[in-house]
Amino acid sequence: MSKLPNIGTSIFTLMSKMAVEHNAINLSQGFPNFPVDERLTDILSRISKEDIHQYLPMSGYPPLLLKIKKLVEKGYQRNIQPETELLVTAGATQAIFTAIQALVNSNNEVVMLDPSYDCYEAPVLLCNAKTVRVDLNDDYTPNWERIEKAFSSKTKMMIINNPHNPTGKTWTESDFLALENLLEKYPEVVLLSDEVYEYITFGPKHISVHSRPKLFNRSMVVSSFGKSFHITGWKVGYLVAPEHLMVEIKKVHQFLVFSVNSISQVAISEYLDLVSVEELGTFYQEKRDYFRKLLQNSRFELMPCEGTYFQVASYAAISSENDVDFCKRLITEHGVAAIPISIFYADAKDLKLVRFCFAKDNTTLEEAAKRLCAI
Template sequence: MQTKLPKVGTTIFTTMSQMANQYQAINLSQGFPNFPIDPLIEDLLAKNSKENVHQYAPMAGLPVLLEGIAQMVHRVYQRDINPSTEILVTSGATQGIFATLQALVHRGDEVVILDPAYDCYSPAVHLAGGKPVHIPMREDFTIDWRELRQTVNQKTRVLIINNPHNPSGKMMDKEDFDALVQVMIDHPNLILCSDEVYEFITFEKKHFSAHNHEILRNRSVIVSSFGKTFHITGWKVGYLIAPEYILKEIKKVHQYLVFSVNSVAQKTLADYISGTDVTTLGKFYQDKRDRFKELMAKSKFEFLPSEGTYFQTVRYNTISNLPDVAFCEWMVKEMGVAAIPLSVFYEERNDYHTIRFCFAKTDETLIQAAERLCKI
C-alpha cells in the first residue's frame, strides 16, 4: 500500500516513553505532569458526572463553556469575542490544528513552518495537499525574519507560529511581533495559525499574543489548550479562537472529524474557569523551573533560557559527541533518565547537541532525576 505520510513513523514521544518504561527510567521526555490535578476539578467532575450532561454537546461547544472562554479572554487580553461565532471547542489542540489546516489549505498551497516545530504541523499540511516550507530558527531559537520575508510569497496560505515555543521554551518579543505584523500587512491573503497552548505558562518575559494586535487577531486562528493550562492533558480538550469568516470553514471540517467534544469535560471546565485565575500558573511552573535548575547546578549540562512552557532545553557538548538521538538513548539505558532530542523537530534533522527535559513533575521526581544526571 502506498502511504500518504512516507516520512512519518513512531513519534519520538512514544519511542522515548516506551524506552523509559522498558529501562525503568525517570520520564522527563513526554510533556505531561505527574502530579495530581486541582481537587476542585475532581469535585466538579464527580458532580457533573451525575448530571444530565452525557449526550452530544453542540458542535461548536457547550454555550456555557463558550461564554466562559470569552470572559476569560476578555479578562486576560482585554479582547471582546463573540462566543457563538468566534470560538470552537476541539478534541485537544492537535485536532484543532488539523481541522484548521484541512479547512484552509488547498492543493498546492504552501504553509510556512518554523523549525524546530511541533511534529503534527507538517503531516497535517501534507494530508491537506499542501506543501510544508520549513525555515530553521537560529541556533538560539530566534526567528530569522529576513529569511521568513524572503520565503513567504503569493502561494503561502498559512504561517504557523508557536509562542511560547515548544520544544525550546523560547518566547517571541515585541520586535518579533512587529516583524510578524509587517509580514501580515505585506501579504494580505496570508492567514496566521498562532499555536499558543502554553500561553499561561510564562515566566519573566511578557507573553505577546495574537489576541493583542488587531491586524493579527482579524486574520488568525489562535490555538489554546485546557490540557496544558490545567494539567489535564488526558482530557484532550482545546479550543480555537478566530474571526467568524475563518472559523465557519474550520467548523465544516470539525463537524465531520469529531462533531463534538466530551460533554462532561466541557461542563466541568465551564464551572471551573468561572472562578479560576489562569494568570497564577506561570509562578507555579517558574518555581519548578528554578528548582530543577538549582538541583542541576553541579551538572555538566549547559542550560538554555526557558522563558515559557514547562520545558528546559540543555546542551551536552562538554559531555559527549554523540548525536542527540543516540545520546538520549544512552541516557535512558545507562543513567535511567529519559529526555527528548531536538533534531527530530527539524525537517533537515539539525543537530546542535540539544535535548529537552520536562520539569512538570513532582519535586521528588526532579530530585531523583537530577541526582542521576549530575553523575554524568
C-alpha cells in the same frame, strides 16, 4: 501507498516506551505527574451523576463558550463573539489539524519555523500541500530576513508557536511588529498561532495574537485547557478565529469529532469560576528554578527558559554522539528519558541539545537530577 511515507512512530512515543522498558524517569513527554486540583476532580465526581452524557452543541457547551470569551477579554482585552468566533476542540492538536485541513489547498505552501512541533507538518501533507520550514536563529529568535524569503505567491498559511515548544523562547514586541509588516505584504496569507503555553511564562508578559488587532481578521489562535490545568488526558482545547475563517473550520470539525466530550466541558466551565490562570506562571517558575538549581553542578549547560514547562540543555561537554543516540543511552545507562531537539528540524539539525520536561513533582525532579548529575 502511504499518504505519509516519511512519518513513522513519533519520538515521544518511542522515548516513553523505552522509559517504561528500562524503568527510567520520564522527562520526555510533556505531561505532569502531580495530582489534578481537587476542586476540579470534585466537580467531575459530582456532575458525573447529572444528565450531561449526551451530545453538546457542535461549537461547544454554551456556558463554557461564555467563560472562554471572558477569559480572553480579561487576559488580552479582546472581545470575541462566542457564537461565531469560538470553537471547543478535542485538544489543541485537533484544532491545528482542523484549521489546516479547512484552509490549505492542494499546491499551497505553509511556512513554519524550525524547530517545530511534529503535529504541524502532517496535516499540510495530507492536503497535498507543501511545508516550507525556516530555521530560527541559534538563540531561537525569528530570523525575519529568512522568513520573508520563504514567502511566495503560493504561501497560504504561516504557523507560529509562542511560547515555543521545544525551546521555551517567547516572542517580543519587535517580533510581532516584523510579523505584521510581513503579512501586510501578503494579504491572502492566514496565521495559525499555537499558544497552548500562554499562561506558563516567566518574566515578560506573554504577547498573544489576541493582543494584536491588525492580525484579528486573518488569525487563528489555539489554546489548551489540558496544558493550562494539568489535564492533558482530557484532550480539551479551543480555537478563536474570525467568522469567515471559522465557518470553514467548523465544516471540517463537524466531520472529525462533531462535538467534544460533554463531561469535560461542563466540569471545566464550572472550574473556571474557581481558578486563576494568572497563578500558573508562578507555579511553573518555581518548578523551573528548582530543576535548574538541582542541575547546576551537572555537566549539562542549561539554555534560557522563558516559558512552557520544558528545559533545553546542551550535552556537548558530555558526549559528541548525535542527540538521538545520546537520548537512547540516557535511558538505557542512566535511567532518564529526554527528547532530542534534532527531531524538531526538517534537516535533523543536531546542536547537541535535549529537552527535559520539569512538570513533575519534586521527588521525581530530585531523583532525575541525581542521575543526571552523576553523568
